[in-house]
Amino acid sequence: MKNNTQDKHDAPSGELVMRTLAMPGDTNANGDIFGGWVLSQMDLGGAILAKIYSPYGRAVTVAIESMAFINPVKVGGVVSTYAKVVHFGNTSLKIEVETWVYDHYTLELKRVTNGVFTYVAIDDHGKPVAIKKKI
Secondary structure (H helix, E strand, O other), X not given: OEXXXXXXXXOOOXXXXXXXXXXXHHEOOOOOEOHHHHHHXXXXXXXXXXXXXXXXXXXXXEEXXXXXXXXXXXXXOEEXXXXXXXXXXXXXXXXXXXXXXXXXOOXXXXXXEEEEEEEEEEOOOOOEOOOOOOO
């Protein structure tokens, strides 16, 4: 497997939380995978990690820090999302989420984007609750 990230990150960091295949129905007008689809995969992946720290297993996204798309995702690319907690608050946590794509034709692994997502742990009534800082 070639690794051609073209930036300072030579490998994904964090825990693998999602992996999926980019499909034709997820393309934009240029034929690349729509950025909103990539963002939704990142939000789902971050939420998977955030749920672990909520005593009720529920967490909601309240903020997303800036993102820049570095490389496009083509149809057929294997999209992997990695996440790690970078800050614990009382009821919230910030999770850095990275998306990478592996192209089976070119044998290249490339970073697509990254961002920091803030999640708040909630109870069964949607009210914020203290997170579990240790799992």
